[in-house]
Amino acid sequence: MIAWWKELKKEFNYYVHNVKDIATLEKEIIEDFSLFDDWTEKYQYIIELGQKLKPLDDQYKTDDRKIKGCQSSVWLHAYSNDGRIYFDADSDSTFVKGEIALLINVLSGQKPEDIVAAELAFIDAIGLRQHVAVTRANGLAAMIKQMKLYALGLQSQAV
């Protein structure tokens, strides 16, 4: 492919998909959270994100989209377009929705190989893992695992 076209396509992708790379998005979240003084404020912010999360269409709330290992019900719907993976999700817990919103913000619209490789250090950096009880931390881990599994699935389909 001609170099300028490659460049253009990259720009196009950036604007159309609005995808910054994972590291940049993680850095932004860490910056957002650095504004908060205490855990109550962080919690409230996560709740806000949960309340703003685009609701998942009921047709996707199926058992096969339910994530195992979460104490709350969590549904994760994934689809791909143009070699990128997109996620939508829902939960009966607003806090869990907030957590998913953070993950979606970072991972949705990324390339499968980047999703698989993502270390998601922001979760520790914003103090999330330290504050959620073990059961919930497991739920968070299960969500990440499921997102990566989708990405892996797509990656293997591609080759």
Place this chain on the structure above:
Amino acid sequence: MLPEMTEINLQPFDVEKVRSDFPVLAQHVYGKPLVYLDNAATSQKPQVVIDALADYYTTYNANIHRGVHFLSQKASQAFDDVRVKVKEFIVASSEREIVFVRGTTEAINLIASSWGRVNLAAGDIVLVTTMEHHSNIVPWQMICAERGAEVVPIPMDDCGVLDMQAFGTLLTDRVKFVSVVHTSNSLGTINPVKQIIEQAHARNIPVLVDAAQTVAHQAVDVQELDCDFLVFSGHKMLAPTGVGVLYGKEKHLEAMPPYQGGGEMISSVSFSGTTYNEIPFKFEAGTPNIADVISLGVAIDYLNAMDRKAAAAWELTLMKLTSEKLSALEHVRLIGTAKEKSAVVSFIVDGVNAMDLGMFLDTLGIAVRTGHHCTEPVMHRLGIPGTVRASFMFYNTAAEVDRLVEGVKKGIQLLRA
């Protein structure tokens, strides 16, 4: 609906004085003073109990009943004294009826496995209640599956009150054992165990009482109850984790086969045959939990030294205060409104996930528990996924009730937005 209180104490219990005995309570979490309302999960420990643990390891740690030396004798004496204390604490007739175990769960597993193995047969029924802790369901399911027997629950009504009429009907010839919770950990209901025991005994059926949520809050007299077994955990009554008590009538313990084999539980061992030690040692295989048993004794001393009636009345006052204030909030529904209730307030908020609310309260330094509280059948019966539960101990204050209620109010505003 509000629980009607039988006894309300308007005389303030000297809670500040008692609080100073519990070092954990003085701390801040997330920069806010801790409000500990998860006492049904485990109680905090007074300094004397913590000191007893350290003292044992610092000054007389030794294995017991084996050594001729000074330390071993001192430790053995301290250990044996606790058996007597426990006997007196629950008014058993002999310390031979007191078996030390890890906790309520182990005690029930021991009885289900040992008693059940020789006494349950195909077609038999073990009666429990709908409001049992999983610890008083699963061990029975396991032994019943092995023996071809069945676990059947006594139903309860919407308020969390046991259906005693149904109990009468369920008490058929097929029933070989009744195992009931005295005080429900998720609803607070205090069950009429004495009546249950009387009715079961009229048919010669032995009864186990799960007193895990009872012993810290009210006096228990096993002879008066006439229960066949009574079990509880130390950690819910100011003692350390890892120690609990199984009370069993001598005749039952004598007849039951050992649960585990090993040291301490034998009288002599040879390859041609082993004879078991007498009760209670027959059920205490291996080196026991010496330090925690000794500290359990100190916890009992602590409880005995306080005005337990006043403490109990204070707990009920806190419970009533909380129930009143919470039920006055829009969207809040109390779960478990039996007339006979302990200091547990379970509730749900319409449109708010219980765990979200519990977590919000945590950010304010308020410790509650959320979920099914290891009583899933209760949640199924009431058609709810779980509750938020505040459970009180005599060291809680009216100001803490206010912090909880304020927190719930704020939480509702935030989470119902």
